[in-house]
Amino acid sequence: MNENLNKKSPLDAVKRFLFDNKVIIMFVLLSIACIAISGANISYIAGEVFSRFGRNTCLVLALIIPCMAGLGMNFGIVVGAIAAQISIFWVVHWGFTGIGGFLLCVAMSTPMAIFFGWLLGKLFNKTKGAEMIAGLVLGFFAGGLYRLFVLYIMGGVIPFDDPNLLDRGFGLRNAFDLSGNLKYAVDDISFLTTAAVLGAVFALATVVLALHDKKMGKAINTKSVVIKLAVAAAVIAFSVVGKFIPPVAEMLGKNRVILADAVVLGSCGALLYAIVLFLMKRPEKGSKLFNKLVVIAGVAVVLFVSDLIPGINKVYRSVRIPTMTYAVIAFFAFFNNWLVNTRLGQNMRTVGQNRAVATSAGLDVDKTRIIATCISTVLAAWGQLIFLQNLGTFNTVQQQDNVGLYAVAAILVGGANVQKATNKQAIIGVILFHTLFVVAPLAATQLVGDSAISEYIRMFFSYGVIAVSLAMHAWKSGNKRNPSAEGMTAVMMQPAAPAANTRPK
Secondary structure, eight states: OHHHHHOOOHHHHHHHHHHHTHHHHHHHHHHHHHHHHHTOOHHHHHHHHHHHHHHHHHHHHTTHHHHHTTOOSOGGGHHHHHHHHHHHHHHHHHTOOHHHHHHHHHHHHHHHHHHHHHHHHHHHHHSTTOHHHHHHHHHHHHHHHHHHIIIIIHHHTBOOOOTTTBSTTSSBOSEEEOTTTTTTTTTTSOHHHHHHHHHHHHHHHHHHHHHHHHHTTOOOOHHHHHHHHHHHHHHHHHHHHHTTSHHHHHHHSSSSEEHHHHHHHHHHHHHHHHHHHHHHHOOOTTSHHHHHHHHHHHHHHHHHHHTTSHHHHHHHHTOEEOHHHHHHHHHHHHHHHHHHTSHHHHHHHHHHHOHHHHHHTTOOHHHHHHHHHHHHHHHHHHHHHHHHHHHOEEETTTTTTTHHHHHHHHHHHTTOOSSOOOHHHHHHHHHHHHHHHHHHHHHHHHHHSOGGGHHHHHHHHHHHHHHHHHHHHHHHTTTOOOHHHHHHHHHHTSOOOOOOOOOOO
8 A cells, every 4th residue: 555655646747847847848838939929930049049059058057066055046257257358358459369369368367257256255155145145236346346447447547548449548448349359269160170179188188087097096997098089089080181071171161060960960979979888888778877878869860850851951051050169068068067076066065055064074165165156257257258259249338237147047947946056957048048038029029019128028038037937946945945045036026227228439
């Protein structure tokens, strides 16, 4: 009888699935409704969503580490965005362009972001339990200081004589174009070059990890190391030789890869990966690895077959992918996963679950939280650089204003909450949020007949997404009360005016 009580019926499983994923389901249905009402072309929507995905995902992934460490949604990533923007001023002023200028921005913004993150972490340690509100308020305060810096100190206090950047003899222009400087610095790197870089990085990482294991006295799996180095060498060789093969150079040597080609290559690569790993590991049927490989192979086959359907292939053909930008997104996701499995990551998880237990275990709770904040801030700075090089225009005064808002809204839409967030939730959230962000104003225009309200609709959804998501997650948690989440819900319900439009002078 007890066994019968413990068994769950299929209906119970469905109810549990719907309850656990109600936030995602709600926004999926809302997106479908807006697409139907707007009547927008699917190819247009797909192009916009893929463009926004490459532009925004790194900023969203920067929220995962502090969430794991118990800091909630880090609205303070605004200070990381400010570090990135300050570095851009000087790089543009000095005349550096392309990938060299972008890497110089990375080098300049990183130490600034670490310092800002340290200050932010100190604040979070003084406001335990209210980190989200503290981060939100600090973001407004940092934005004020940043405006003082760009509107008066630059040129007014710090000698600065660039007529292309200055306004009125002091203070930077309200906005300027990054064309000819940093625009598409990462996006324009071809697939073949990206593959060569990834192959070299993979080979270097394999050697470094093997040497580290040897130093720590661990046994080195020579066969695995040799196979990994052989794969890296094959990728590099293909990248070099492919430039001299006309069909390969035509498909993969351009700035961006057509999504249809990426789907075919990705599905074939994923299927090959599953087969090779199966032959190497020989997992037992029903094991976790076996099921994982089956899922990978199944998804690869579905994607490959979908490219053969004319209607879907037409959509695929309308979208172009900046491969290096997507590789950077993959690096961010890999870094998050890697950090979780390190000793530091485990310490962060322990601190996030229970600070009292972490203290009893001898962990330095405050230091761990500061490190998590610094990592998040650095990733946000790099994410803002990816965002701006893709956008191509730079609103000097207001560019950082909605960084935290949109990132938090996106990850909440993906099913994350203030206690737990994953790469999968971040990716799903970016896709759903920006799909809604694209089609909601179009649907509102169809319903109301006034395109001027689109900016208000965008802000409504941005704030509304956070409020509704936090409310639904609070419902999911039952009677457990989270003061930080409740405070944020109240803050997010406040009305906000849309950002003012500014044009370069």
